[in-house]
Amino acid sequence: MVMLRASLCFILAAVSIAAAAPTNRLAFDSLPHARFEFTGPVGERIHANLDNWLLRAPQANPGMLEMFRVRDRQPVPQLVPWAGEFVGKYLISAVQALRMSDDPRLRQQVSNVVAELIATQADDGYLGPFPKDIRLLKNWDLWGHYHAIQALLLWHEQSGDPAALAAARKAGDLVCNTYLDTGKRVFDAGDSEMNMSILTAMAMLHRVTGEPRYLRMAREVEQDWERAGDYLRAGLDGREYYQSPKPRWESLHDLQGLVEMWRITGEPKYREAFEHHWRSIRRWDRRNTGGFSSGEQATGNPYTPSAIEACCTVAWMAITVDYLRLTGDSLAADDLELATLNGGLGAQHPSGRWFTYNTPMDGVREASAHTIVFQSRAGTPELNCCSVNGPRIPGMLSEWAVMAANDGVVINWLGAFRSAVKLADGTPVKISSRDEIWRSGWTELRVETAAKNPFPLRVRIPAWAVAPKLLLNGKPVPNVAAGSYAVLKRKWSKRDKLELSFEMPVRFVPGANEAAGKVSLYRGPLLLTYDQAQNAFDEDGIPPVNPAKLADARVVEIKARGERTSAATGAVSEPWLVMDVPTADGRPLRLVDFASAGASGTRYRSWLAAANPPTAPAFTQVPADGARVPLGEVRFQWRGQRRARVASSQNNVTSYRVEFATNESFVPLLLATNGGSASRVVLNTTALSRKAGETPAPLFWRVVSFGENGETILDVPPARFTLDPNAPQQALPPEPKPGPNGELIAHSLRGDAAPQFGEVKSAKFTTRDAEGTEVNGRDQMLVYAMPVWPEEDFTIAVRVRLSESQGKRAGQIFSGWAAGMDDPLRLMVDGGKVFARIESGGGFSTPGAAIPTGSWQHVAAVKRGGTLTLFVNGQPAGSCAAPEFTTTQAKDCALGGNPHFTGNEFLAARFADFCVFARALTAGEVHGLVVK
Numbered sequence: 001m002v003m004l005r006a007s008l009c010f011i012l013a014a015v016s017i018a019a020a021a022p023t024n025r026l027a028f029d030s031l032p033h034a035r036f037e038f039t040g041p042v043g044e045r046i047h048a049n050l051d052n053w054l055l056r057a058p059q060a061n062p063g064m065l066e067m068f069r070v071r072d073r074q075p076v077p078q079l080v081p082w083a084g085e086f087v088g089k090y091l092i093s094a095v096q097a098l099r100m101s102d103d104p105r106l107r108q109q110v111s112n113v114v115a116e117l118i119a120t121q122a123d124d125g126y127l128g129p130f131p132k133d134i135r136l137l138k139n140w141d142l143w144g145h146y147h148a149i150q151a152l153l154l155w156h157e158q159s160g161d162p163a164a165l166a167a168a169r170k171a172g173d174l175v176c177n178t179y180l181d182t183g184k185r186v187f188d189a190g191d192s193e194m195n196m197s198i199l200t201a202m203a204m205l206h207r208v209t210g211e212p213r214y215l216r217m218a219r220e221v222e223q224d225w226e227r228a229g230d231y232l233r234a235g236l237d238g239r240e241y242y243q244s245p246k247p248r249w250e251s252l253h254d255l256q257g258l259v260e261m262w263r264i265t266g267e268p269k270y271r272e273a274f275e276h277h278w279r280s281i282r283r284w285d286r287r288n289t290g291g292f293s294s295g296e297q298a299t300g301n302p303y304t305p306s307a308i309e310a311c312c313t314v315a316w317m318a319i320t321v322d323y324l325r326l327t328g329d330s331l332a333a334d335d336l337e338l339a340t341l342n343g344g345l346g347a348q349h350p351s352g353r354w355f356t357y358n359t360p361m362d363g364v365r366e367a368s369a370h371t372i373v374f375q376s377r378a379g380t381p382e383l384n385c386c387s388v389n390g391p392r393i394p395g396m397l398s399e400w401a402v403m404a405a406n407d408g409v410v411i412n413w414l415g416a417f418r419s420a421v422k423l424a425d426g427t428p429v430k431i432s433s434r435d436e437i438w439r440s441g442w443t444e445l446r447v448e449t450a451a452k453n454p455f456p457l458r459v460r461i462p463a464w465a466v467a468p469k470l471l472l473n474g475k476p477v478p479n480v481a482a483g484s485y486a487v488l489k490r491k492w493s494k495r496d497k498l499e500l501s502f503e504m505p506v507r508f509v510p511g512a513n514e515a516a517g518k519v520s521l522y523r524g525p526l527l528l529t530y531d532q533a534q535n536a537f538d539e540d541g542i543p544p545v546n547p548a549k550l551a552d553a554r555v556v557e558i559k560a561r562g563e564r565t566s567a568a569t570g571a572v573s574e575p576w577l578v579m580d581v582p583t584a585d586g587r588p589l590r591l592v593d594f595a596s597a598g599a600s601g602t603r604y605r606s607w608l609a610a611a612n613p614p615t616a617p618a619f620t621q622v623p624a625d626g627a628r629v630p631l632g633e634v635r636f637q638w639r640g641q642r643r644a645r646v647a648s649s650q651n652n653v654t655s656y657r658v659e660f661a662t663n664e665s666f667v668p669l670l671l672a673t674n675g676g677s678a679s680r681v682v683l684n685t686t687a688l689s690r691k692a693g694e695t696p697a698p699l700f701w702r703v704v705s706f707g708e709n710g711e712t713i714l715d716v717p718p719a720r721f722t723l724d725p726n727a728p729q730q731a732l733p734p735e736p737k738p739g740p741n742g743e744l745i746a747h748s749l750r751g752d753a754a755p756q757f758g759e760v761k762s763a764k765f766t767t768r769d770a771e772g773t774e775v776n777g778r779d780q781m782l783v784y785a786m787p788v789w790p791e792e793d794f795t796i797a798v799r800v801r802l803s804e805s806q807g808k809r810a811g812q813i814f815s816g817w818a819a820g821m822d823d824p825l826r827l828m829v830d831g832g833k834v835f836a837r838i839e840s841g842g843g844f845s846t847p848g849a850a851i852p853t854g855s856w857q858h859v860a861a862v863k864r865g866g867t868l869t870l871f872v873n874g875q876p877a878g879s880c881a882a883p884e885f886t887t888t889q890a891k892d893c894a895l896g897g898n899p900h901f902t903g904n905e906f907l908a909a910r911f912a913d914f915c916v917f918a919r920a921l922t923a924g925e926v927h928g929l930v931v932k
């Protein structure tokens with residue numbers, strides 16, 4: 001009680017200090033002062049996080065704060081560049097947890113950690129762990145401050161503690177004193193995705209305090225964006241997020257700044273850019289688990305078996321909460337539910353002791369303290385980017401489970417919980433849900449309030465709901481549709497009873513690319529997963545599931561808690577859902593929910609081979625989502641499946657049909673093309689315009705793939721465009737223009753003859769004669785234009801004679817490197833061996849093959865679908881898996897060095913007969929190049 005009164009005083013005090021800037025209205029808003037109590041399986045996870053992480057992490061990892069105290073001591077602490085974020089991330093999740101727990105120990109813990117953090121703040125406002133002479137100038141120090149400022153603002157909002165707001169302001173002032181009107185630019189701090197997120201913190205500070213300097217600082221960073229992630233312009237010109245300049249996950253925290261800037265300024269460009277990026281990630285990079293990222297970034301391929309980092313899923317969920325606030329679109333809440341119940345809580349061990357770094361679609365669960373142990377130090381054995389960030393996944397429930405909408409309340413979370421919120425006029429409302437509808441298909445909602453006037457209650461009806469039924473005091477509510485909110489406006493009474501029920505059939509989602517021929521099975525929002533622990537056979541022996549017989553799938557009764565006693569561990573938590581599904585050979589396949597799979601360290605798979613696999617879906621590409629499209633001839637283009645990916649070739653696409661409609665349900669159809677096998681069609685949009693009538697609203701389009709086993713539509717929100725007679729002529733994406741044999745580059749390099757195909761951008765060399773062209777291994781290379789890199793198949797081939805002087809030094813025969821994790825191909829010499837390598841959402845390398853110095857060798861790399869093969873002197877010398885397709889920012893390539901990185905990787909060598917083909921050459925053709 002005493003504490004409550006103290007909090008109230010804080011709130012009053014805070015109001016007098018903070019003169020918030022006026023802001024633009026969000027469709028929905030979070031209720032930071034709401035109280036939640038989650039029960040059921042998700043409630044257990046929240047409690048486990050509290051007991052085994054939040055209440056222990058700072059004590060078991062005292063370096064979380066101590067690193068701030070010893071920042072100017074000797075020897076200079078050797079920290080990872082992002083170490084300053086740990087305490088901020090921890091606190092953000094802990095404040096979120098406070099809204100969901102009455103545990104006085106947690107309040108004390110957060111209060112203490114905040115107080116200790118503030119006590120480390122330097123006189124100039126510095127709140128990081130790095131030495132005085134480089135404050136905010138290097139490392140990911142601004143990124144650390146972004147997290148610290150956000151954490152302090154959240155705690156201030158929660159507790160009213162004026163010291164927290166004062167510390168956040170002081171840190172913001174240091175950012176301004178360092179970078180505003182000083183001639184210094186945030187750009188020069190480097191690591192732009194991370195450090196430029198300070199924009200988001202400065203805009204938040206402005207919104208809370210009204211201080212104009214913070215907004216000016218944010219606008220300065222906005223200018224620097226143009227030389228880095230270019231988030232605003234890239235969001236307005238139709239580029240997909242994965243094709244924007246900095247598609248790493250940290251950039252999502254910069255995108256949050258677009259929402260802050262819209263709230264402050266109301267300028268539509270910020271909102272449009274943000275919505276475009278969100279939809280782009282949703283459409284191209286959201287995984288079957290609801291998680292996000294492929295090797296820490298967006299790649300435009302959600303099927304690739306690369307790492308899905310916990311931090312990336314946190315960032316995706318954070319911008320999805322923003323998108324939900326901005327638009328009030330129930331589908332965004334569906335995405336939060338999917339992420340929370342699968343990839344999100346799948347990253348948390350049920351014990352609450354640890355989060356993963358990587359939560360793959362198929363694989364194992366490793367603790368982050370295991371996978372990325374390199375981040376640990378004395379005093380911080382368990383701290384890393386993901387261990388401190390993952391707890392925001394359950395924490396964010398407090399931001400979206402129940403929200404405010406103007407005059408009413410929105411129920412997004414349909415699991416078991418109780419909450420106490422307030423209407424805009426301050427009237428308290430209690431809302432509860434009795435059961436887990438995502439598991440049982442049924443729940444009862446209660447609304448208790450003393451409100452005298454009617455107010456609307458919005459209840460989310462998920463898009464996955466089949467035959468949704470909502471009963472109000474036993475009577476059906478009309479117009480309850482999946483994928484929307486049911487809105488009930490009435491004067492609510494304690495006696496009102498709402499019953500919500502859905503049918504819960506098992507459904508399948510067909511895979512594409514690496515997952516072609518496979519399916520993901522869902523029941524409601526739960527992704528069903530093979531787990532070694534539940535089946536007698538191993539993953540290579542999983543029988544194909546039978547999509548035609550899914551109606552026969554049955555729920556296996558879950559044993560009572562504690563019934564299973566594993567000798568070593570006592571009760572390992574039970575899965576939330578266990579099902580037996582029919583397979584092609586009749587053997588039962590037991591599947592569990594994804595969040596529970598692999599909890600014992602066993603192997604699991606969520607992409608399952610299917611008998612008579614469904615046709616792979618197609619992704620719309622041109623026009624870009626949200627584009628303005630002129631009247632007249634317009635090309636519509638998509639990424640389809642170009643060849644048989646499985647031996648049976650049963651899921652081959654035979655044709656595509658393009659459909660247009662004025663709504664996302666595509667009923668009625670406005671226009672549909674005849675089936676065709678090409679992955680593009682040119683249409684006269686005047687006809688579309690006539691059919692659409694006068695409505696200026698967006699039109700929707702999608703592509704249906706047809707094959708032997710039926711038709712498939714991609715399970716993402718359909719692309720949209722507006723017809724606009726004033727729109728400029730369609731700008732088509734550049735395409736490779738190969739020669740008759742697929743040549744993109746062909747250059748003999750013998751004598752001064754120009755390339756037969758392709759273009760030299762620059763050439764620095766020592767000698768050039770009839771034998772070839774020689775570079776020195778120090779500062780010379782030959783750079784060629786590569787305006788468009790082939791996405792799927794290509795071949796690189798060259799004759800090379802390594803100079804004796806190269807010794808054991810590493811060097812590049814060929815390099816297409818464009819940026820970190822964006823290297824479509826390199827042929828690298830290291831330790832006397834040559835390797836073919838790709839970096840895209842992960843590293844891929846063939847085995848090395850010995851390459852002698854002083855004699856001519858012919859080296860080639862062939863990428864064919866999901867395989868990269870190295871050839872030496874016409875003989876295959878090793879293969880590796882590779883992404884089915886890669887999207888790259890590379891616009892050139894080089895022989896003898898890396899065209900964009902001036903490290904010590906030049907190669908002393910002589911080159912001849914260089915060629916690049918936009919197709920995969922056969923072994924015979926590669927051999928033909930050698931003997932030519």
Ligand SMILES: [Zn+2]
Nearest residue numbers: 309311385386
């Ligand atoms: Zn991480």
